[in-house]
Amino acid sequence: MTTHEVSRIVSLRFSPETSGRPMMYHLAKRFDLTFNILQASINPRQEGHMILELAGTRENYTQGISYLQEHGIRVTPVANQITRNEESCMHCGMCTAMCPSKALHLDLETRRVEFDRDKCTACNQCTLVCPVHAMQVLIDPDDLVTP
Ligand code: SF4
Numbered sequence: 139m140t141t142h143e144v145s146r147i148v149s150l151r152f153s154p155e156t157s158g159r160p161m162m163y164h165l166a167k168r169f170d171l172t173f174n175i176l177q178a179s180i181n182p183r184q185e186g187h188m189i190l191e192l193a194g195t196r197e198n199y200t201q202g203i204s205y206l207q208e209h210g211i212r213v214t215p216v217a218n219q220i221t222r223n224e225e226s227c228m229h230c231g232m233c234t235a236m237c238p239s240k241a242l243h244l245d246l247e248t249r250r251v252e253f254d255r256d257k258c259t260a261c262n263q264c265t266l267v268c269p270v271h272a273m274q275v276l277i278d279p280d281d282l283v284t285p
């Protein structure tokens with residue numbers, strides 16, 4: 139039985155050249171990684187974007203990520219893609235109802251909304267409902283976008 143030492147949610151950006159290639163098949167076949175596609179927008183010969191949960195042994199995970207990068211795919215941990223402006227957040231709780239992974243949840247003791255980055259799947263639901271745009275999505279590491 140395969141031991142999943144590592145399980146991470148990552149964002150993959152494909153160039154038009156790599157968009158049509160069966161990279162997920164190779165990840166599973168060559169590196170024995172399991173994956174769960176959470177979001178995908180892939181069209182052959184156009185730029186593509188995919189968010190997936192990737193799991194496997196630490197060694198296989200590292201080799202699989204290197205394999206993707208060697209083929210020109212930009213890999214970013216999703217935890218780095220969603221951020222919260224702590225000064226803007228007023229802990230109204232609206233986002234907690236939308237968050238499918240419970241990354242945003244109410245702490246019953248403090249009555250504050252906590253943000254657990256490791257659980258975030260970058261679905262963007264919170265960025266759409268937050269009345270003060272405290273939740274922001276980083277489309278690109280240098281490119282902060284608010285809805
Ligand atoms: S909806 Fe916005 S302001 Fe309200 S708790 Fe969530 S992040 Fe904070």
Ligand code: SF4
Pocket residue numbers: 220236237238239240241242257258259260261262263264265273
């Ligand atoms: S993007 Fe927002 S709503 Fe979606 S999982 Fe992350 S914190 Fe939750």
